[in-house]
Amino acid sequence: MNLRYKTPLRPSWFMDKPGFRLFMLREATSLFMAGYLIFLLVWLRRLGQGPEAYATFLESLRHPVPILLHLVALAASLYHSITWFNLTPKIMPMYLGEDRLPDKLAAVAMGFGPWIVLSGIILWGVLR
Amino acid sequence: MSALFLPVMILLTGFLLPFIGGAGSHASYERVHGLVSFWLVKLVLFAVIAFSLFHCAHRIRHILMDVGLREAAGVLSVICYGAALVGAGIAASFLIGL
Numbered sequence: 083m084n085l086r087y088k089t090p091l092r093p094s095w096f097m098d099k100p101g102f103r104l105f106m107l108r109e110a111t112s113l114f115m116a117g118y119l120i121f122l123l124v125w126l127r128r129l130g131q132g133p134e135a136y137a138t139f140l141e142s143l144r145h146p147v148p149i150l151l152h153l154v155a156l157a158a159s160l161y162h163s164i165t166w167f168n169l170t171p172k173i174m175p176m177y178l179g180e181d182r183l184p185d186k187l188a189a190v191a192m193g194f195g196p197w198i199v200l201s202g203i204i205l206w207g208v209l210r
Numbered sequence: 211m212s213a214l215f216l217p218v219m220i221l222l223t224g225f226l227l228p229f230i231g232g233a234g235s236h237a238s239y240e241r242v243h244g245l246v247s248f249w250l251v252k253l254v255l256f257a258v259i260a261f262s263l264f265h266c267a268h269r270i271r272h273i274l275m276d277v278g279l280r281e282a283a284g285v286l287s288v289i290c291y292g293a294a295l296v297g298a299g300i301a302a303s304f305l306i307g308l
């Protein structure tokens with residue numbers, strides 16, 4: 083795209099308003115998610131290398147730095163998930179016949195409910 | 211998909227498996243390996259990782275464009291989506307090799 087007129091925009095434009103800041107905070111969670119996904123690839127590799135490699139890897143995860151990184155990643159992913167589930171009814175309203183369901187109820191039905199159930203099933207499947 | 215799966219996966223790999231996933235436990239190597247080796251789990255894991263990688267790549271590209279690299283949009287596409295593609299390929303090869 084080659085536009086003749088470009089509106090000037092400072093790199094720090096998103097610090098101007100609280101809403102912009104929250105938007106950028108939410109977008110920035112993707113950096114931590116990308117970091118976690120790379121970690122997940124390493125985890126898969128170690129799992130494929132056999133019991134010893136996997137045990138050594140788990141041992142290395144029981145240290146403060148990986149625990150802290152996981153806490154940050156968890157906070158980032160929770161913020162991302164919660165804001166997303168709150169958002170979906172605004173993009174995709176739910177109707178019951180002619181009536182639009184309240185956004186909060188639709189968020190539970192489409193987002194938070196399935197999320198909790200799925201997370202529970204995965205936890206149960208792995209840890210039972 | 212990222213929103214649904216990633217929090218519980220971080221909880222598992224970061225906290226539950228390292229601290230209660232020792233030998234002989236309910237989440238021992240054998241059980242976790244067996245579970246992840248099941249084709250349906252492999253497929254779901256691949257989808258979660260691949261979609262999440264592209265989702266992250268897309269958002270990181272737009273963060274960079276939003277803070278002043280709009281001129282470099284084309285280059286950023288190649289770098290970000292290329293990295294996601296490579297990551298998805300690595301995930302596929304690791305999953306197939308399990």
